[in-house]
Amino acid sequence: xxxxxxxxxLSGGVGGARFMRGLLAWGAATGTPLDVTVIxxxxxxxxxHGLQVCPDLDTLMYTLxxxxxxxxxxxxxxxxxxxxxxxxPYGVGWEWFTLGDRDLATHLARTSLLATGLSLSEATARLxxxxxxxxxxxxxxxxxxxxxxxxxxxxxVHFEEWWVRTRAAAPARRFVQVGVDDAAPxxxxxxxxxxxxxxxLPPSNPVVSVGTILGVPGLADALRACAAPLVGVSPxxxxxxxxxxxxxxxxxxxxxxxxxxxxxxxxxxxGLLDGWLVDDADAGSLPRLAAAxxxxxxxxxxxxxxxxxxxxxxxxxxLGRLLSSPR
Amino acid sequence: xxxxxxxxxLSGGVGGARFMRGLLAWGAATGTPLDVTVIxxxxxxxxxHGLQVCPDLDTLMYTLxxxxxxxxxxxxxxxxxxxxxxxxPYGVGWEWFTLGDRDLATHLARTSLLATGLSLSEATARLxxxxxxxxxxxxxxxxxxxxxxxxxxxxxVHFEEWWVRTRAAAPARRFVQVGVDDAAPxxxxxxxxxxxxxxxLPPSNPVVSVGTILGVPGLADALRACAAPLVGVSPxxxxxxxxxxxxxxxxxxxxxxxxxxxxxxxxxxxGLLDGWLVDDADAGSLPRLAAAxxxxxxxxxxxxxxxxxxxxxxxxxxLGRLLSSPR
Numbered sequence: 001x002x003x004x005x006x007x008x009x010l011s012g013g014v015g016g017a018r019f020m021r022g023l024l025a026w027g028a029a030t031g032t033p034l035d036v037t038v039i040x041x042x043x044x045x046x047x048x049h050g051l052q053v054c055p056d057l058d059t060l061m062y063t064l065x066x067x068x069x070x071x072x073x074x075x076x077x078x079x080x081x082x083x084x085x086x087x088x089p090y091g092v093g094w095e096w097f098t099l100g101d102r103d104l105a106t107h108l109a110r111t112s113l114l115a116t117g118l119s120l121s122e123a124t125a126r127l128x129x130x131x132x133x134x135x136x137x138x139x140x141x142x143x144x145x146x147x148x149x150x151x152x153x154x155x156x157v158h159f160e161e162w163w164v165r166t167r168a169a170a171p172a173r174r175f176v177q178v179g180v181d182d183a184a185p186x187x188x189x190x191x192x193x194x195x196x197x198x199x200x201l202p203p204s205n206p207v208v209s210v211g212t213i214l215g216v217p218g219l220a221d222a223l224r225a226c227a228a229p230l231v232g233v234s235p236x237x238x239x240x241x242x243x244x245x246x247x248x249x250x251x252x253x254x255x256x257x258x259x260x261x262x263x264x265x266x267x268x269x270x271g272l273l274d275g276w277l278v279d280d281a282d283a284g285s286l287p288r289l290a291a292a293x294x295x296x297x298x299x300x301x302x303x304x305x306x307x308x309x310x311x312x313x314x315x316x317x318x319l320g321r322l323l324s325s326p327r
Numbered sequence: 328x329x330x331x332x333x334x335x336x337l338s339g340g341v342g343g344a345r346f347m348r349g350l351l352a353w354g355a356a357t358g359t360p361l362d363v364t365v366i367x368x369x370x371x372x373x374x375x376h377g378l379q380v381c382p383d384l385d386t387l388m389y390t391l392x393x394x395x396x397x398x399x400x401x402x403x404x405x406x407x408x409x410x411x412x413x414x415x416p417y418g419v420g421w422e423w424f425t426l427g428d429r430d431l432a433t434h435l436a437r438t439s440l441l442a443t444g445l446s447l448s449e450a451t452a453r454l455x456x457x458x459x460x461x462x463x464x465x466x467x468x469x470x471x472x473x474x475x476x477x478x479x480x481x482x483x484v485h486f487e488e489w490w491v492r493t494r495a496a497a498p499a500r501r502f503v504q505v506g507v508d509d510a511a512p513x514x515x516x517x518x519x520x521x522x523x524x525x526x527x528l529p530p531s532n533p534v535v536s537v538g539t540i541l542g543v544p545g546l547a548d549a550l551r552a553c554a555a556p557l558v559g560v561s562p563x564x565x566x567x568x569x570x571x572x573x574x575x576x577x578x579x580x581x582x583x584x585x586x587x588x589x590x591x592x593x594x595x596x597x598g599l600l601d602g603w604l605v606d607d608a609d610a611g612s613l614p615r616l617a618a619a620x621x622x623x624x625x626x627x628x629x630x631x632x633x634x635x636x637x638x639x640x641x642x643x644x645x646l647g648r649l650l651s652s653p654r
Contacts, residue, residue, distance in 0.1 A: 050378055
């Protein structure tokens, strides 16, 4: 039996979760044994009504556990809203944040586990056990890091408030990772990176998802130190985000919203990135990427269905294999 | 228009809540304007999955707000259990504690309000506003007090665990009010007592409901200092608790489970109690009560329906009026 390919991915929510599902489907379809660790962004985490809510961990868990609401990409399928309907007449809370009953149970369970003294990594493993996940899911850090957005108006709001309530309409001046200076990579994240054959960047938001993970002190160092190639999938196609409002985030950090500029920024900002997949529509940027020493390929990148998504993930793995073979 | 009769009641959960509803019904039926403040026991409160749960405040609020589950006497009518069903597979929490979806919204709202810096009194008023309560509902204290039970086995458990999970089956050695030394009466409680025309003890548990309220430093002093008579309704009929398992609590504090002994213990322990209603079945104890200077009357005390309950409450008010008229 072949030793499984040890893959580490740095992922945000919806886009990353769908990509990971595609990767597993590709492994199953091609008979490639995979040992996958997903390091999830926890910068979107928040305390809501006293509960610890981790949007990206939950989206990954529900998606890979087969319980996601497919239509919206986040939250639970067959969701109910009795609690939310009862909260409204009390006039408290964030009306703009959807809190489904099934989803709420996850937040309650996590908060309970954390209250008993478990780390976020340990609590995540306990929650994941219910779903029998085909990956190891770890938070980027066991310490709380909260992404806040400093608006052009001077006001500072929690990332989720900016993202979900205002749909990122108010221009962001900068992002502040509250708590990041005191954060360390989760132990499981470091161990997985050290043992990895390949590191993948799914098409997650390069600023507030992957960028936040890479901002945890020591994590980018560990990636630079590991021998495995790092291959990313562009979240930008033809100058627009595949999903979400990544352009607004890129604008705030002064990066043009193109497939090439995102890749070059990973290099410039973090000294990372060996391979990069761009969409066929962005094939014109291949020479620029090659000139920067990034092995780039153009291919269809729209994750339109399970098959297309699996093919994208497979292409990323193949590019990684190419980069890790003796040159 | 007659000035309303200012009544203060010290109440636990189910029995006290039903009595209070009877009092209001009696006031409406007899055209007696009432200004009622209910001081609720908060010793049963607990932190559950990170949420602040106040069983007696909630039972009073739902009962007087017309939203109680009549059959069980606590929790919400038309309750749903999606969250509880989702919590179970995570294997966390207290399986024996029923957490309904509608009820959960109250705990979430309270926890949110407390997290914004409101006192428990203020949060209680905010929650009560939704229900348009016909009484002023105040917690006994804004400081957390938790009743723990030291079992004969030496083990110590939260009161709710002993009461709800084991149905008080394990003999209790003593009750410990964790935090009571640092607690003070809620400001609204002291103000209501100072202005009261009459203080009532509904047929609540004399040890862990009324006894806990009276244990808040300064609260019994305020009652002794106020001019209003204090009239109680026996929670014991023919040597057994009207509801619940008060005998187990009385045994732990060395008080015989009789209507007279409970009254005499209020006198001995707290220097309180002017009038006392016992059931007709306990009429034989009237001489003993009279000898102790307690104005006692025997009458039907089973709160079998709304009418019977209103009659009991009315009898308590009438006894109080008798005691406060010039002698």
